[in-house]
Amino acid sequence: MSLPQFTLLRPRTLQEAVGALAKHVSNIRVLAGGTDLIPSMRQKLFEPEYVLDIRHLAELKGVHRQSGEGVSIGALSTLTSIEHSEFLRKHYPVLTEAAATVASPVLRNMGTIGGNICLDTRCLWYNQSLTWRFLHQERWRLMPCCSRRNQVLGGILWRHSSGAALPECRDRDG
Numbered sequence: 558m559s560l561p562q563f564t565l566l567r568p569r570t571l572q573e574a575v576g577a578l579a580k581h582v583s584n585i586r587v588l589a590g591g592t593d594l595i596p597s598m599r600q601k602l603f604e605p606e607y608v609l610d611i612r613h614l615a616e617l618k619g620v621h622r623q624s625g626e627g628v629s630i631g632a633l634s635t636l637t638s639i640e641h642s643e644f645l646r647k648h649y650p651v652l653t654e655a656a657a658t659v660a661s662p663v664l665r666n667m668g669t670i671g672g673n674i675c676l677d678t679r680c681l682w683y684n685q686s687l688t689w690r691f692l693h694q695e696r697w698r699l700m701p702c703c704s705r706r707n708q709v710l711g712g713i714l715w716r717h718s719s720g721a722a723l724p725e726c727r728d729r730d731g
């Protein structure tokens with residue numbers, strides 16, 4: 558199946574990326590590893606006018622220890638890089654073990670942690686019935702959600718204290 562036509566945008570910085578998202582908010586999709594987005598576009602599940610290629614943005618790469626807090630994992634970290642990170646294996650083995658169970662080695666080489674989290678099917682809102690969404694639309698509008706089309710997931714912060722992963726989203730307001 559062929560891809561629908563779209564315009565590819567390659568922002569030079571994260572700031573440019575969120576600017577493009579804000580500008581084309583209803584008609585744009587972020588491209589990371591492409592393991593889900595590209596097949597979905599071929600199947601015409603999404604036909605965005607713009608595709609925002611963020612793969613080269615250095616700000617979204619790497620695993621960084623946050624002193625006293627935990628670890629910050631850039632959204633563009635591939636599942637393979639998480640699986641093979643010596644630092645994560647030593648301090649957060651549950652993450653390396655979980656990454657190693659996803660799909661196949663080829664998909665883990667391409668697929669990113671950010672893309673894994675931002676899959677539409679991970680979204681509590683998306684996974685509900687139309688009736689549920691209608692009934693909860695006001696409450697949901699107030700909830701933080703990285704999958705909103707004007708945000709880029711920068712990474713996750715895995716906290717020592719709670720063991721919880723907090724998304725670090727970036728929109729036009731920072």
Ligand SMILES: Cc1cc2nc3c(=O)[nH]c(=O)nc-3n(C[C@H](O)[C@H](O)[C@H](O)COP(=O)(O)OP(=O)(O)OC[C@H]3O[C@@H](n4cnc5c(N)ncnc54)[C@H](O)[C@@H]3O)c2cc1C
Nearest residue numbers: 587589590591592593594660668669671672673675709710
């Ligand atoms: C055959 C197969 C088997 C799989 N098996 C498993 C499994 O066992 N367990 C599991 O957990 N997952 C599984 N997956 C899902 C896989 O982990 C995801 O496809 C992959 O991690 C997505 O990452 P990506 O970088 O390729 O995302 P992309 O395909 O580039 O993007 C996916 C979605 O996320 C959005 N997105 C990506 N990055 C960002 C960002 N930084 N900010 C905002 N939005 C963003 C895109 O716009 C798109 O909507 C499987 C997938 C396939 C195809």
